[in-house]
Amino acid sequence: MTTAIEVNCETGEVIERPLTADEIAANEAVAAQAEADRLAAQAEAETKAQAKADLLAKLGITAEEAKLLLA
Amino acid sequence: MPNTFVKIASITVGAGGAASIDFTNIPSTYTDLCLKLSTRTNNTGLRVRFNSDSGANYSWRRLLANGAGSFSDSNTTFGSPYNTFLYFSMQDTTSDTANTFSNGEMYVPNYTVSTQKSASLDSVAENNATTAYMAMQSGLWTGTAAITSIALTPDTGTSPSFAQYSTATLYGIKNS
Numbered sequence: 001m002t003t004a005i006e007v008n009c010e011t012g013e014v015i016e017r018p019l020t021a022d023e024i025a026a027n028e029a030v031a032a033q034a035e036a037d038r039l040a041a042q043a044e045a046e047t048k049a050q051a052k053a054d055l056l057a058k059l060g061i062t063a064e065e066a067k068l069l070l071a
Numbered sequence: 072m073p074n075t076f077v078k079i080a081s082i083t084v085g086a087g088g089a090a091s092i093d094f095t096n097i098p099s100t101y102t103d104l105c106l107k108l109s110t111r112t113n114n115t116g117l118r119v120r121f122n123s124d125s126g127a128n129y130s131w132r133r134l135l136a137n138g139a140g141s142f143s144d145s146n147t148t149f150g151s152p153y154n155t156f157l158y159f160s161m162q163d164t165t166s167d168t169a170n171t172f173s174n175g176e177m178y179v180p181n182y183t184v185s186t187q188k189s190a191s192l193d194s195v196a197e198n199n200a201t202t203a204y205m206a207m208q209s210g211l212w213t214g215t216a217a218i219t220s221i222a223l224t225p226d227t228g229t230s231p232s233f234a235q236y237s238t239a240t241l242y243g244i245k246n247s
Binding site for chain 1: 079080081082084085087088089090091092093094095096097098125152226227230231241
């Protein structure tokens with residue numbers, strides 16, 4: 001989608017124009033940031049899951065047994 | 072007689088959709104502004120910027136609810152760049168019931184004063200499912216100039232898009 005709609009509230013004129021290079025760059029930056037955030041969240045979740053698995057292995061119990069202990 | 076709710080301008084998105092909707096040259100002859108939306112986009116949120124200000128000059132908080140529960144958050148939950156715009160939540164997207172459009176309203180009192188501007192935003196997504204959301208939001212823009220433009224952009228990446236037949240209408244309100 002590369003069209004922007006502008007309405008001039010003084011004149012009522014409506015302009016449909018192509019996005020500028022700056023606007024396209026800004027959108028791409030947003031997409032890049034969103035992807036970076038997604039990857040960071042995924043990495044954090046994986047790190048937490050691995051730490052949990054390591055701790056269970058160290059304790060020699062299963063996740064279900066851990067739940068029983070905490071219940 | 073009070074001259075309330077004067078339509079300043081209205082936009083209906085045409086075939087092919089649009090990446091953004093901008094109201095420019097908003098006159099300063101009213102006391103308040105009210106923006107009514109009927110939209111379908113490719114993201115549940117809209118970014119709202121005043122006077123093309125993309126600085127970290129915005130803050131907002133919202134209360135969300137659907138058929139299963141409710142919660143609240145704010146721009147600080149998401150960090151930057153969510154402090155560079157007001158967030159207009161819960162727009163209908165392509166995952167909602169086909170051909171439905173969300174309803175939303177943003178009210179900006181005293182939009183010409185030389186102090187920061189507050190805004191209230193509420194919206195509901197139309198979806199024939201229990202996960203249809205509604206949102207009530209408060210917002211603040213620290214800009215001290217009169218609001219002369221409002222830009223709306225779906226909160227997504229390389230291809231923000233308003234669907235055809237989405238509408239946005241800006242009203243001016245006078246209290247005398």
